[in-house]
Amino acid sequence: DTGVSQNPRHKITKRGQNVTFRCDPISEHNRLYWYRQTLGQGPEFLTYFQNEAQLEKSRLLSDRFSAERPKGSFSTLEIQRTEQGDSAMYLCASSISDRGVNEQFFGPGTRLTVL
Amino acid sequence: LAKTTQPISMDSYEGQEVNITCSHNNIATNDYITWYQQFPSQGPRFIIQGYKTKVTNEVASLFIPADRKSSTLSLPRVSLSDTAVYYCLVGDSFKAAGNKLTFGGGTRVLVKP
DSSP: OOOOOOEEEEEETTTTEEEEEEEEETTOOOOOEEEEEEETTEEEEEEEEEEEEEEEEETSSOOEEEEEOOOSSSSEEEEEEEGGOOOOOEEEEOOTTSSOOOOEOOOOOOOEOOO | OOBBOOOOOOEEEEEOOEEEEEETOOOOTTEEEEEEOOTSSSSOOOEEEEEEEEEOOOOOOOEEEEOOOEEEEOOOSOGGOOEEEEEEEEEEEOOOOOTOOOOOOOOEEEEEE
């Protein structure tokens, strides 16, 4: 399967714990995005990378959130000191920057539940 | 970014054509109209994108009137597997800051047998 993969698919944690999610984009895609989606809402942009550079962060990305893409390939999203309000689906997407079509390829997401 | 308005939900039956209209009164000259589909517990999937008039692919058609203040996604002969949420997005497709996608609430389409 050459699509975007995310791990884990589900994560249950207790409030105050740290969690880390991983995203493996489509191999030739230089852009990688993180979104968050809560029940009944559309995805909300969190941050994006072009290669290894993090070029934009949403105001939704508080100081407890950090994302990395160390070698311009896979990316990790860490949430420190989780809160119940962090419970959501975290989606990763990738794309090629030189394409004119605004097509992003999404992974299946990681569903986080904070107890 | 131009705001979009679309119906919250629509019901249809197998074999029928489903048309979802999206309003985007503040669309800018450089903005394109893009539609994504999302099934439960999956990430969104690109369906179609257009700038003006009509665009058709193997999945859907997109109709955009001359004033571009609205657009209609047309799904021909839907099946049960087309039950999903459909999002209309408007934004600058070319070289925009990361081409980040701004989703609204979407339209929940339920296809009944």
